[in-house]
Amino acid sequence: MAIALSGCAVSEPPLDTKPKIVATPAQGQVTMTVQAEKTVGNVTPVYVSVANGTNDPRAIVPSQVFALNSEGERIAPIPPMEAARQSGNAKELKSALASSALSGALAGGVGAGLGAAAGSALGGTGTGAIVGTAAGAGWGMFRGAERGQDRSDQQAAMQISALALQPESVNADFTVSGYVFFPKGQYSQVEMLLVDRETGNTESIREPWR
Secondary structure, eight states: OHHHHHSOSSOOOSSOOSOOOOOOOOTTOEEEEEEEOOOBTTEEEEEEEEEEOSSSOEEEEEEEEEEEOTTOOEEOOBOHHHHHHHTOOHHHHHHHHHHHHHHHHHHHHHHHHHHHHHHHHTTOHHHHHHHHHHHHHHHHHHHHHHHHHHHHHHHHHHHHHHHBOOSEEEOTTOEEEEEEEEESSOOSEEEEEEEETTTOOEEEEEEEOO
16 A cells, blocks of 8 residues: 555656747748657657748648758658657656556455455454455456556557647648657757648758757
């Protein structure tokens, strides 16, 4: 019980959810801002924001956002679900263990109720409750440990997918933002290819890695 109370049952978010500064539309230009976060496991999340100050809508294609290394080589982004799989680290394991501890405590509570009922029928409420609590907590801890990592991974995957940059259009004076994920490494710039919805032409914009 002490372990369950001292640890949080909800896994820590794998991404920083502090408010982000986004790009502001500039007349006649398409602008981009880039903010790299701390590497999580083998994945570096990068918050990308694009603002369209032109009259023509631009199409964002997340797979066409690249990290450029010191030699100018393009490094392709990691798809969000694969990024979720690769982002496990000590924090995720800690979250899984905390979830396991809570699962055990909750199961123990259920076991106590069942034990009390059984004990009452046998004329020994106190003993029945104690046995039920112990059995319930023990079984719940095993089941919680089994499911803890899966639950933690699911929470991470759900958040990563929700916060990832989506394929969509940036209309005039609109701003679109989201995370793109790259393999752990040393990079100098981020490049994004946009499609002009009116002409079908592509446009490349670059920003320093920050």
